[in-house]
Amino acid sequence: MKDLLRQIPPVHELQQLNDFIAIRREHQATKRLWTSWIQKAVESLRQDILQSEHPNPADFQEIIIKKTRHYAKQWELPALHKVINGTGTVLHTNLGRARLSEQAVARVGEVAGNYSNLEYDIEKGKRGSRHDILERRLKEITGAEAAMVVNNNAAAVYLVLRALAKGRKVIVSRGELVEIGGSFRVSKVMEESDTQLVEVGTTNKTHLYDYEEAIDEETAMIMKVHTSNFYMEGFTESQSTANLVPLTKEKDLIFYEDLGSGSIVDYQAQMIGKEPVVGDIIAQGADIVSFSGDKLLGGPQAGIIAGRKQYIDILKEHQLARVLRVDKMTLAALESTLQEYGRDNIGQGNDVYRAITKQSDEMKKNAENFIEEMKGLNRLTLQVKACTSRVGGGTMPEVELPSFGVEITSKNMSQEAIEKFMRINPPYIIGRFLEESYFLDFRTITLPEIEQVKQALNKLNAYMS
Numbered sequence: 001m002k003d004l005l006r007q008i009p010p011v012h013e014l015q016q017l018n019d020f021i022a023i024r025r026e027h028q029a030t031k032r033l034w035t036s037w038i039q040k041a042v043e044s045l046r047q048d049i050l051q052s053e054h055p056n057p058a059d060f061q062e063i064i065i066k067k068t069r070h071y072a073k074q075w076e077l078p079a080l081h082k083v084i085n086g087t088g089t090v091l092h093t094n095l096g097r098a099r100l101s102e103q104a105v106a107r108v109g110e111v112a113g114n115y116s117n118l119e120y121d122i123e124k125g126k127r128g129s130r131h132d133i134l135e136r137r138l139k140e141i142t143g144a145e146a147a148m149v150v151n152n153n154a155a156a157v158y159l160v161l162r163a164l165a166k167g168r169k170v171i172v173s174r175g176e177l178v179e180i181g182g183s184f185r186v187s188k189v190m191e192e193s194d195t196q197l198v199e200v201g202t203t204n205k206t207h208l209y210d211y212e213e214a215i216d217e218e219t220a221m222i223m224k225v226h227t228s229n230f231y232m233e234g235f236t237e238s239q240s241t242a243n244l245v246p247l248t249k250e251k252d253l254i255f256y257e258d259l260g261s262g263s264i265v266d267y268q269a270q271m272i273g274k275e276p277v278v279g280d281i282i283a284q285g286a287d288i289v290s291f292s293g294d295k296l297l298g299g300p301q302a303g304i305i306a307g308r309k310q311y312i313d314i315l316k317e318h319q320l321a322r323v324l325r326v327d328k329m330t331l332a333a334l335e336s337t338l339q340e341y342g343r344d345n346i347g348q349g350n351d352v353y354r355a356i357t358k359q360s361d362e363m364k365k366n367a368e369n370f371i372e373e374m375k376g377l378n379r380l381t382l383q384v385k386a387c388t389s390r391v392g393g394g395t396m397p398e399v400e401l402p403s404f405g406v407e408i409t410s411k412n413m414s415q416e417a418i419e420k421f422m423r424i425n426p427p428y429i430i431g432r433f434l435e436e437s438y439f440l441d442f443r444t445i446t447l448p449e450i451e452q453v454k455q456a457l458n459k460l461n462a463y464m465s
């Protein structure tokens with residue numbers, strides 16, 4: 001073995017050879033990067049030998065070339081890339097939540113690839129503020145006096161608490177102390193923001209007098225958190241915004257509602273969930289609300305804060321606003337998304353809205369056409385099945401959206417192996433299991449993506465043949 005290892009050619013010698021020089025040229029790689037590929041290839045061969053493989057030393061060079069090509073190819077592949085979401089979960093946090101509309105993507109491209117008036121007042125010909133770009137539209141859409149945008153809703157919660165309640169008490173119902181996605185805990189954010197959390201009530205019941213009794217001279221705020229990622233049924237009581245606003249007014253406190261998803265349109269009117277509408281909460285007298293840009297709104301990752309001007313002004317001037325500020329690409333995507341909400345048929349512009357309100361007939365028809373066209377597959381059995389999709393992103397957890405999709409099974413391959421094949425090969429299709437079979441929910445798959453799924457299944461079929 002030692003003898004074999006000794007016969008591996010040194011990297012600097014390999015670098016003299018035409019094959020290796022060609023790889024560098026092909027990829028226009030820096031010397032440093034190219035060297036690292038060869039080093040990794042050599043190391044990989046060493047490991048093969050140590051793990052008791054015995055390649056012929058005459059083949060060493062060929063083996064290293066192959067491995068070097070492999071590392072070069074890997075370098076070219078993006079680590080972050082598109083996947084096809086066949087889970088049916090519209091706001092899948094692991095899959096990047098909301099999908100932007102074509103117009104929004106185009107606006108990001110325009111602003112990112114050019115100079116822009118990000119902080120420049122075109123009319124006056126002098127410095128402007130990035131806060132002004134979206135405020136007018138946000139005010140129109142929420143009905144609030146003022147608004148601003150930060151990096152995400154977690155940042156919004158942090159900024160609001162830190163800037164308006166630092167060193168003072170904030171009262172929250174115990175039933176609303178939610179944990180979102182395993183890492184965002186309202187209680188932890190409060191700790192970090194240096195506000196003192198006062199929990200009132202029990203996990204299932206909080207009365208108005210619970211709030212009232214907790215108020216003292218150190219109280220700055222009552223915070224209501226929309227419990228978007230869990231759903232309690234039965235013997236529960238919580239206080240609505242309309243109930244809490246008069247109390248905060250009477251006691252001269254700030255009323256802040258973290259809406260989480262922040263719906264602009266009324267899904268409830270379409271018999272979907274019980275999500276409060278941002279404009280209604282503002283109209284009920286909330287001093288401040290915050291919500292995410294990439295949940296129900298269907299825009300980029302962002303945190304939107306709207307409410308009374310006197311408070312938003314404080315937030316804008318706070319040093320943290322600079323720390324948490326968003327990039328021009330976010331502003332471009334968000335502006336385009338907000339414009340979609342001004343259009344009569346937002347379903348044509350906003351993918352999240354469209355995906356949630358899609359009728360199951362549409363998915364059924366697409367799934368049936370799909371199967372019809374894929375009849376030729378001899379190794380796979382496809383079947384249209386009814387299913388339920390989820391909104392996801394911790395939004396409307398109780399809602400089950402009726403949908404349709406395709407079950408894919410094979411006598412030659414386990415459902416786990418099918419799942420893996422679809423997942424790890426481009427175009428990276430992420431499905432799920434329905435009654436223990438591999439399944440693609442067509443709610444979250446677009447027509448062009450259906451074509452890609454067809455190609456992938458053809459490949460899978462060929463792979464088994």
Ligand SMILES: *Cc1c(COP(=O)(O)O)cnc(C)c1O
Pocket residue numbers: 152153154155157178180184225226227228229258259260261291292293302303393394
């Ligand atoms: C999702 C959510 C957050 C965090 O929002 P991000 O935009 O993911 O940072 C905060 N509060 C509530 C109630 C949420 O649902």
